[in-house]
Amino acid sequence: MNDKLDVLFHPKSVALVGASNTFSKWGFIIPACILSGGYQDKLYPVNPKEDTILGRKVYPQVSAIPDEVDLAIIVTPAPQVPAVIEDCGRKGVKSLVVITSDFSETGEEGAKAEEEIVALARKYDMPMVGPNSMGIVSTSPSLYAMMAPFTPQAGPISMASQSGNVGTKMMIDSSNQGVGVNKFASSGNEGDITICDYLEYFGQDPETKIIALYIEGIDDGQRFIELAKNITPKKPIIVLKGGRTRAGGKAAASHTGALAGSTAVYESMFRQCGIIQAYTTQEVVDFAYGFAACPLPPGRRVAILTRGGGWGVLSADFCEDMGLEVSPLPQPVVEHLDKVLPPYWSRGNPVDMVATLNLTDFGDALKLLLENSTYDSVIGLGISVKPVSPDLFSSTIPNSIDMEQMQAMQKFVSDAGESQVREIMTAMKQHQKPVILVGTPAELEPMENGTPINIFPDPERAVHILSAMVRYAEYRRSLEAQ
Amino acid sequence: MNDKLDVLFHPKSVALVGASNTFSKWGFIIPACILSGGYQDKLYPVNPKEDTILGRKVYPQVSAIPDEVDLAIIVTPAPQVPAVIEDCGRKGVKSLVVITSDFSETGEEGAKAEEEIVALARKYDMPMVGPNSMGIVSTSPSLYAMMAPFTPQAGPISMASQSGNVGTKMMIDSSNQGVGVNKFASSGNEGDITICDYLEYFGQDPETKIIALYIEGIDDGQRFIELAKNITPKKPIIVLKGGRTRAGGKAAASHTGALAGSTAVYESMFRQCGIIQAYTTQEVVDFAYGFAACPLPPGRRVAILTRGGGWGVLSADFCEDMGLEVSPLPQPVVEHLDKVLPPYWSRGNPVDMVATLNLTDFGDALKLLLENSTYDSVIGLGISVKPVSPDLFSSTIPNSIDMEQMQAMQKFVSDAGESQVREIMTAMKQHQKPVILVGTPAELEPMENGTPINIFPDPERAVHILSAMVRYAEYRRSLEAQ
Numbered sequence: 001m002n003d004k005l006d007v008l009f010h011p012k013s014v015a016l017v018g019a020s021n022t023f024s025k026w027g028f029i030i031p032a033c034i035l036s037g038g039y040q041d042k043l044y045p046v047n048p049k050e051d052t053i054l055g056r057k058v059y060p061q062v063s064a065i066p067d068e069v070d071l072a073i074i075v076t077p078a079p080q081v082p083a084v085i086e087d088c089g090r091k092g093v094k095s096l097v098v099i100t101s102d103f104s105e106t107g108e109e110g111a112k113a114e115e116e117i118v119a120l121a122r123k124y125d126m127p128m129v130g131p132n133s134m135g136i137v138s139t140s141p142s143l144y145a146m147m148a149p150f151t152p153q154a155g156p157i158s159m160a161s162q163s164g165n166v167g168t169k170m171m172i173d174s175s176n177q178g179v180g181v182n183k184f185a186s187s188g189n190e191g192d193i194t195i196c197d198y199l200e201y202f203g204q205d206p207e208t209k210i211i212a213l214y215i216e217g218i219d220d221g222q223r224f225i226e227l228a229k230n231i232t233p234k235k236p237i238i239v240l241k242g243g244r245t246r247a248g249g250k251a252a253a254s255h256t257g258a259l260a261g262s263t264a265v266y267e268s269m270f271r272q273c274g275i276i277q278a279y280t281t282q283e284v285v286d287f288a289y290g291f292a293a294c295p296l297p298p299g300r301r302v303a304i305l306t307r308g309g310g311w312g313v314l315s316a317d318f319c320e321d322m323g324l325e326v327s328p329l330p331q332p333v334v335e336h337l338d339k340v341l342p343p344y345w346s347r348g349n350p351v352d353m354v355a356t357l358n359l360t361d362f363g364d365a366l367k368l369l370l371e372n373s374t375y376d377s378v379i380g381l382g383i384s385v386k387p388v389s390p391d392l393f394s395s396t397i398p399n400s401i402d403m404e405q406m407q408a409m410q411k412f413v414s415d416a417g418e419s420q421v422r423e424i425m426t427a428m429k430q431h432q433k434p435v436i437l438v439g440t441p442a443e444l445e446p447m448e449n450g451t452p453i454n455i456f457p458d459p460e461r462a463v464h465i466l467s468a469m470v471r472y473a474e475y476r477r478s479l480e481a482q
Numbered sequence: 483m484n485d486k487l488d489v490l491f492h493p494k495s496v497a498l499v500g501a502s503n504t505f506s507k508w509g510f511i512i513p514a515c516i517l518s519g520g521y522q523d524k525l526y527p528v529n530p531k532e533d534t535i536l537g538r539k540v541y542p543q544v545s546a547i548p549d550e551v552d553l554a555i556i557v558t559p560a561p562q563v564p565a566v567i568e569d570c571g572r573k574g575v576k577s578l579v580v581i582t583s584d585f586s587e588t589g590e591e592g593a594k595a596e597e598e599i600v601a602l603a604r605k606y607d608m609p610m611v612g613p614n615s616m617g618i619v620s621t622s623p624s625l626y627a628m629m630a631p632f633t634p635q636a637g638p639i640s641m642a643s644q645s646g647n648v649g650t651k652m653m654i655d656s657s658n659q660g661v662g663v664n665k666f667a668s669s670g671n672e673g674d675i676t677i678c679d680y681l682e683y684f685g686q687d688p689e690t691k692i693i694a695l696y697i698e699g700i701d702d703g704q705r706f707i708e709l710a711k712n713i714t715p716k717k718p719i720i721v722l723k724g725g726r727t728r729a730g731g732k733a734a735a736s737h738t739g740a741l742a743g744s745t746a747v748y749e750s751m752f753r754q755c756g757i758i759q760a761y762t763t764q765e766v767v768d769f770a771y772g773f774a775a776c777p778l779p780p781g782r783r784v785a786i787l788t789r790g791g792g793w794g795v796l797s798a799d800f801c802e803d804m805g806l807e808v809s810p811l812p813q814p815v816v817e818h819l820d821k822v823l824p825p826y827w828s829r830g831n832p833v834d835m836v837a838t839l840n841l842t843d844f845g846d847a848l849k850l851l852l853e854n855s856t857y858d859s860v861i862g863l864g865i866s867v868k869p870v871s872p873d874l875f876s877s878t879i880p881n882s883i884d885m886e887q888m889q890a891m892q893k894f895v896s897d898a899g900e901s902q903v904r905e906i907m908t909a910m911k912q913h914q915k916p917v918i919l920v921g922t923p924a925e926l927e928p929m930e931n932g933t934p935i936n937i938f939p940d941p942e943r944a945v946h947i948l949s950a951m952v953r954y955a956e957y958r959r960s961l962e963a964q
Contacts, residue, residue: 164790165789
């Protein structure tokens with residue numbers, strides 16, 4: 001199956017069956033997304049009633065395409081799908097994505113129709129995503145074959161989702177938050193390829209560094225456990241489990257037909273396999289950032305550096321909520337900071353910079369904490385790489401103020417901010433401990449080696465990321481100790 | 483005290499003592515913020531060494547101002563503050579905001595200096611914010627006297643915060659999320675005016691409809707309880723408590739000198755008084771939106787309407803986590819929806835619109851759930867008022883596509899989306915039950931009566947808002963039942 005999925009995710013030619021010139025139809029939106037996404041290989045629209053779609057020659061059926069077809073994406077109405085698959089099979093198409101719905105999700109008749117198309121796909125040895133899928137993405141061939149008009153950036157995370165909507169959101173948010181996507185599949189009804197197959201494939205895929213799954217139900221729990229146990233020593237797996245509760249389980253039964261497993265069983269299974277469980281799509285994306293941007297923490301001791309006392313207090317609360325240790329400040333650090341900070345500084349962890357405006361001091365203090373063996377990670381609070389816009393003042397303030405001078409000063413402060421952040425990221429790499437920054441969110445270019453840089457708006461999110469990384473690192477160390 | 487605070491928050495003239503022409507000093511930033519914020523009354527910069535600041539005549543000392551002064555904002559270095567206050571007192575200034583730090587937060591000597599200025603302020607009967615405050619805001623006179631360059635929109639919420647940074651963030655985020663600010667105070671060291679004084683004032687202030695507090699410690703717990711008990715039957719109070727844990731409590735002791743009260747004691751006190759406790763600044767702001775935008779829910783039964791099955795599943799999970807009931811769909815609603823939805827729809831709550839693209843159906847289904855007496859609130863998932871930008875396609879798609887037609891279609895879809903959202907908000911008001919919308923966030927103009935409209939990116943936030951509103955409504959009903 002892994003080799004077949006390799007073709008599916010790296011097609012040299014794609015047929016779009018059910019292509020259309022009508023803007024509001026998936027038959028238009030999906031090929032439009034593929035073209036906007038920059039797919040450079042061959043795209044063949046298929047529709048017996050059209051001549052040209054999106055400026056491309058249209059073929060009446062797949063078997064009329066005068067070329068090999070690695071992947072056929074099918075959006076035709078359900079009753080036509082069996083004939084389309086039969087035609088694909090005869091043509092020698094290598095893999096299928098069936099977007100079309102109206103199969104097992106609609107009841108018994110649909111289930112029978114689904115059995116039929118699965119049997120056809122298998123007869124011709126074509127792995128099939130769906131039916132009732134929202135599409136797939138594979139950024140190494142720039143293939144963006146989705147319902148949602150968005151082109152994600154390329155990166156280390158691969159995702160499979162038993163909900164197209166939830167998966168699409170995870171993918172978009174992750175990309176927007178600097179962690180680009182490698183592969184994505186909306187698994188749909190999983191008539192053929194199941195969540196376990198995607199997991200196995202992502203596990204051995206050298207392009208995939210982090211795996212995220214949205215799961216409502218798993219048919220073969222034993223296989224899932226074995227796969228996860230093989231993968232988590234090498235790559236983190238983040239799982240968002242829908243249907244954890246009685247109400248959610250009922251909804252899941254109606255949505256994907258997932259059997260409601262006991263929450264406790266799922267949660268202990270995830271823990272046992274070293275899987276990191278997330279509870280919201282935002283956690284999935286935040287945890288992915290932690291794994292993509294930071295080294296794993298050697299332990300649970302956190303140093304908190306803050307520009308505002310209240311932020312330090314809240315962060316310490318969140319750390320204790322999550323079982324992280326806000327360990328006391330070692331004497332040498334106290335002595336060192338005594339030289340930098342005003343005489344009345346907190347002398348404790350959180351280290352409160354007491355409204356110091358000097359960003360260099362902040363960076364220096366942060367590096368000091370990072371270097372110290374007392375701490376396994378650092379949270380830096382109060383980062384603002386783009387302070388005060390002089391425009392805010394320009395409208396109401398008289399000419400007596402030299403706006404040019406103000407702008408130059410602003411630019412200087414802002415550049416200092418960003419270069420400090422980059423120095424901190426470099427120091428993080430050097431000391432092999434995570435640093436999570438909190439402050440005014442800003443879009444920053446990644447580091448030269450591609451490491452994303454985020455500034456989170458809320459310390460709670462920083463603490464949850466560290467907590468997820470600590471849990472994963474502890475799992476990895478527990479294996480090494482065996 | 484209430485009358486004095488009234489002058490403080492509605493000054494007809496403001497002196498800025500320690501004003502400066504240096505851009506990086508608070509003596510420049512704060513008056514610049516006041517002018518940018520549109521304060522129309524008199525602003526008098528005070529500095530013995532300057533002639534003009536921000537285009538205004540500068541006075542050497544407050545007593546040299548040839549006019550009454552309702553409020554003096556002081557940013558001079560700490561050693562000069564007593565003389566400044568003495569001068570203010572002799573001049574007959576009515577109220578003070580002391581931004582200057584280096585008082586009780588720095589240790590014993592600072593505490594003595596603070597006692598001295600408090601005694602002086604009281605001698606002259608001037609209520610004093612701070613010292614070590616980040617400033618105050620009062621939007622009815624457009625007074626924005628803060629360190630952070632931002633002008634909030636006016637609205638129903640008043641805030642007091644024992645952390646300037648946390649408070650500023652709550653204010654900015656609330657304003658950005660459509661819930662404008664009425665009054666704000668960074669309470670600083672609370673040498674004179676305490677968190678209880680602000681609470682009492684906001685409680686009786688007709689301009690304030692919702693109160694939010696960031697608290698690390700309360701000196702007079704008994705007074706706080708009595709005040710809160712008097713206010714919560716009329717206005718919601720949202721409290722973010724910093725220092726809930728051992729680690730956070732230690733940090734709070736170092737930050738504001740707050741004594742670590744037991745978490746359990748605080749939480750039961752809040753519950754007892756009908757105070758809604760938030761755990762993050764985002765919850766404060768989200769809860770404020772709920773109270774500002776929606777009627778209180780008559781009970782805990784939630785209807786979930788969704789465009790994607792996975793969203794419904796996650797929302798049902800969150801509801802059960804928070805003790806809300808995802809009650810079954812009544813037969814008449816099933817029968818009605820049978821006419822609108824495809825034959826295989828879920829026939830349960832969550833109601834899954836099964837990828838229906840028709841927004842009118844979505845709005846109609848939502849109103850049907852809202853009307854039904856089975857439900858006390860509705861969560862609507864999958865709102866997108868600004869779908870597909872045609873620009874996404876324009877760069878890579880050949881000219882065969884009529885971009886003008888596409889744009890016209892987009893505009894039509896988008897307008898239909900926004901008008902549906904407005905109809906839903908109107909129906910919410912009519913049926914006196916809350917509706918929280920989740921989808922792609924969009925900035926929407928408020929309703930004609932000023933009600934804000936938000937679309938939340940995550941169903942968890944919607945559920946937490948409903949849960950806070952349910953708790954508050956149940957408290958109010960429990961009082962009425964007595």
